[in-house]
Each structure stands twice: as C-alpha cells, then as structure tokens.
Amino acid sequence: MRDxxxxxxxxxxxxxxxxxxxxxxARNAAQFGKAGDFYTSSDVHxxxxxxxxxxxxxxxxxxxxxxxxxxxxxxxGRGLFAQDVLDWSEKKFPDFFRALRYVLVESSPALQQRMxxxxxxxxxxGKAVLTGESVTPEAADTxxxxxxNEFFDALPVEIVSADGSLRVDQHRGQFVERWVPPSAExxxxxxxxxxxPEAGDxxxxxxxxxxxxxxxxxxxxxxxxxxxxxxxTRAEQLAGRHRGTLKAIRQHSVSASPYEAPGEQDITxxxxxxxxxAVAEGKGMAIQRLVTQSQFLLGVGEANQFADAFEDCxxxxxxxxxxxxxxxxVTPAGMGESFHVLVASKGVAEGKASALxxxxxxxxxxxxxxxxxx
Numbered sequence: 001m002r003d004x005x006x007x008x009x010x011x012x013x014x015x016x017x018x019x020x021x022x023x024x025x026a027r028n029a030a031q032f033g034k035a036g037d038f039y040t041s042s043d044v045h046x047x048x049x050x051x052x053x054x055x056x057x058x059x060x061x062x063x064x065x066x067x068x069x070x071x072x073x074x075x076x077g078r079g080l081f082a083q084d085v086l087d088w089s090e091k092k093f094p095d096f097f098r099a100l101r102y103v104l105v106e107s108s109p110a111l112q113q114r115m116x117x118x119x120x121x122x123x124x125x126g127k128a129v130l131t132g133e134s135v136t137p138e139a140a141d142t143x144x145x146x147x148x149n150e151f152f153d154a155l156p157v158e159i160v161s162a163d164g165s166l167r168v169d170q171h172r173g174q175f176v177e178r179w180v181p182p183s184a185e186x187x188x189x190x191x192x193x194x195x196x197p198e199a200g201d202x203x204x205x206x207x208x209x210x211x212x213x214x215x216x217x218x219x220x221x222x223x224x225x226x227x228x229x230x231x232x233t234r235a236e237q238l239a240g241r242h243r244g245t246l247k248a249i250r251q252h253s254v255s256a257s258p259y260e261a262p263g264e265q266d267i268t269x270x271x272x273x274x275x276x277x278a279v280a281e282g283k284g285m286a287i288q289r290l291v292t293q294s295q296f297l298l299g300v301g302e303a304n305q306f307a308d309a310f311e312d313c314x315x316x317x318x319x320x321x322x323x324x325x326x327x328x329x330v331t332p333a334g335m336g337e338s339f340h341v342l343v344a345s346k347g348v349a350e351g352k353a354s355a356l357x358x359x360x361x362x363x364x365x366x367x368x369x370x371x372x373x374x
C-alpha cells in the first residue's frame with residue numbers, strides 16, 4: 001500500500017487468507033473443530049461423509065456405472081470428509097469404490113501435510129491423489145463429480161456500496177477505506193446476478209468465485225457439480241435480504257470487521273447461488289432446484305432410516321449422542337437451514353438428476369428457491 005497505493009478489497013482478503021507465509025489457511029491446520037475457529041459438517045460427525053458417499057454412489061449409477069469415476073473435492077481441509085467417503089464407500093459400496101479415484105485440490109501446505117497423515121492408506125494405495133492449486137483433469141471419457149463444501153464462501157470478493165468499489169489503504173499504521181468508481185465487471189455482476197446497493201448497503205461481488213467455477217467446470221466432460229455452502233439467490237436480495245454478508249470468524253465468534261488480526265481470522269461471504277448456477281449453466285450443465293442441507297441429507301438418509309449414522313452404536317447413550325450430532329446437521333437451529341446445496345449435471349438423461357435422493361425430499365411441498373429474477 002505504501003509503494004502502490006490502495007488495493008481492492010478482494011486483494012486484501014486474498015492476502016489475509018492465502019498468503020504463502022502469513023495467510024490464515026497457509027499458517028496452520030488448526031482452524032477446524034472445537035479447538036479451532038469454526039466447524040464444518042465433517043467435524044460434527046462422520047455421517048455427513050457417509051451420506052454423501054451414498055449420494056455419490058447413486059450418481060455413479062445414474063451415469064451408467066462407468067468403470068472409472070473421479071470425485072474431485074475443492075478445498076478439502078484436513079481430509080476428514082474424504083476419509084469418511086472413502087472408508088464408507090469401501091465398506092458399503094464396493095463396486096463404486098473400485099471405480100473411484102478421489103482427487104483433493106488443496107493449496108495450503110499445512111493442510112496438505114495433515115491430509116497426508118489422515119489419508120495415508122488411501123494415498124498410498126493410489127485411491128486418492130493430492131494436487132495443489134488447480135484441478136487436474138481426468139481422461140476425457142472419465143465422468144467426474146466436483147464437490148465443494150464451504151469452499152466458495154472463502155474466495156475473495158469485491159465490496160461495493162453507494163459510494164463505489166472498496167479499496168483498502170493505510171494511514172499511520174492503520175487500515176483505512178477508500179472508494180473508487182466500480183468497474184464494468186462489477187456493474188455487470190450487479191445487473192445480472194445481484195441488486196444495486198442502496199444507502200447503507202455493502203454488497204459482495206463474487207467475481208473470483210465465478211472465475212474459479214468457470215475454470216473448473218470448463219474441464220468437466222460429464223458428471224455432476226455439487227456445491228454446499230451458506231448463501232442466497234438474487235430473488236432473496238430483491239426481497240431485501242442478504243444485503244451484506246461479509247464476516248470474520250475467530251474462535252467461534254463472529255466479527256463484522258475484516259481488519260482485526262489479519263491472517264489470524266477467517267473472512268467469509270455468503271455465496272451468490274444465482275451467479276454460481278449461471279456459470280454452470282453457461283458450461284452446458286442442467287441446474288437442479290436449490291435445496292437446503294436439511295432437505296438434501298434427509299432425502300439421502302430416509303431410505304434406510306439413517307442407518308449410516310447409527311451402525312457403529314452399541315449402547316443407548318451412543319445412539320443418543322449420534323442423534324444430537326445428526327440433529328445439528330439437519331435442523332434449522334444447526335446447519336440444516338443455513339446451508340444450501342446446488343447440484344448441476346452434464347451428460348445425464350433428463351429427469352434422472354432431479355430424481356436423485358438428495359433432491360427428492362419434500363418435492364411436493366418443498367419450496368423452489370429460484371435462481372432467476374421472477
């Protein structure tokens with residue numbers, strides 16, 4: 001800033017999170033779980049990965065049971081979800097497991113090291129492979145399931161207000177905010193996928209999420225794209241909700257200021273699912289109705305009454321504990337209603353994707369949260 005002047009907020013956020021030396025995700029691998037700053041669904045219970053393994057198996061069968069299939073996870077963290085999917089697939093879905101190759105896309109050296117420890121058996125057997133910052137394309141005829149759980153919310157965003165586009169500057173050792181006229185790209189994003197800021201609004205413009213999704217889906221010959229995150233649609237913004245969702249998280253506490261303890265706190269923004277769905281649609285994918293995580297997991301689990309969760313329980317106390325953990329994943333008081341699931345498909349027969357278990361719960365009465373302006 002001293003040398004070149006103010007920087008876009010997205011650049012500030014990128015440095016805080018991903019700088020190789022001082023970035024939040026690069027420094028250590030202790031952000032997750034009770035002792036860290038936040039939970040992910042895989043920190044709650046292995047049932048999340050087990051249910052997704054069941055859904056991935058169904059997707060594989062919908063794709064015609066190909067001899068090989070890739071599950072590519074974006075931002076896999078410590079690898080707990082991958083471990084749960086691989087272990088449960090090996091135990092319960094052996095045909096799918098034989099066809100499966102699990103690709104982990106993670107740029108953090110600290111998290112890569114944790115994954116090498118947690119997934120040592122699967123990495124050693126060649127069933128899982130760890131890559132850096134970019135998705136490694138499989139063979140052109142290999143179907144792929146691209147999976148992103150709480151990934152897009154951590155990508156840098158631009159911030160716009162009625163005063164313009166936000167720049168971050170420094171003055172006497174303190175961060176200060178400046179505003180400049182918004183770019184053509186920012187204005188186009190607001191026109192197509194969001195709303196224009198009113199007085200007091202600070203809206204996120206997820207250009208980086210769109211660019212990343214475009215690069216990833218450009219390589220997808222056939223298969224599925226599954227994104228699970230907290231977020232919103234343009235219709236909800238038009239209704240006056242989600243006008244500014246940027247937040248910082250540290251030790252399970254939420255702060256509105258991204259300028260405190262840079263590199264030592266997470267910075268996130270809710271995902272604009274209208275914009276994300278538009279990218280997938282532009283890549284020739286069929287977009288399914290947006291559902292809550294609650295609807296999705298209940299749809300996958302109801303076929304066998306959530307036996308995936310309770311199989312290892314031997315005592316009533318164990319069942320009670322697992323029931324509470326499952327409740328956290330599916331109820332409005334937990335993650336169930338704040339997280340949503342976007343599913344898009346390519347090369348799948350019409351009607352088969354919409355009939356997936358995760359998309360079938362409450363289809364007669366469940367709300368259809370539209371992507372486009374009505």
